[in-house]
Amino acid sequence: MTKLFILMAKPYGKRKIIFETSIAEFLVLWDLVYCNYSMLHLKTKMKPHILKVYKEFYDEIESIYEMLEQDEIKVYWDYIKNYKMKGCILH
Numbered sequence: 001m002t003k004l005f006i007l008m009a010k011p012y013g014k015r016k017i018i019f020e021t022s023i024a025e026f027l028v029l030w031d032l033v034y035c036n037y038s039m040l041h042l043k044t045k046m047k048p049h050i051l052k053v054y055k056e057f058y059d060e061i062e063s064i065y066e067m068l069e070q071d072e073i074k075v076y077w078d079y080i081k082n083y084k085m086k087g088c089i090l091h
Contacts, residue, residue, distance in 0.1 A: 023068070024076050033061045 021029070036042055037058045043051060065073075 027076055030061050030065050033058055
């Protein structure tokens with residue numbers, strides 16, 4: 001969750017923010033970006049300059065996603081969909 005907040009914040013005048021993420025975390029981020037970008041009502045409500053920057057972010061996320069192997073993606077999606085929490089630890 002902290003990583004998503006960092007992405008939403010302005011990077012103090014820097015053009016890019018670099019952070020490490022697991023493949024599972026990346027897939028969740030990809031899903032959020034993909035779903036938001038595909039929602040027509042959000043596109044119509046966004047200001048043009050924000051939509052342009054979001055499209056660039058979407059394109060970057062999508063290019064990384066395309067580099068992953070489909071078998072690996074399936075394994076991680078299965079893990080994400082089926083995990084159970086016990087005492088704040090994934091099992």
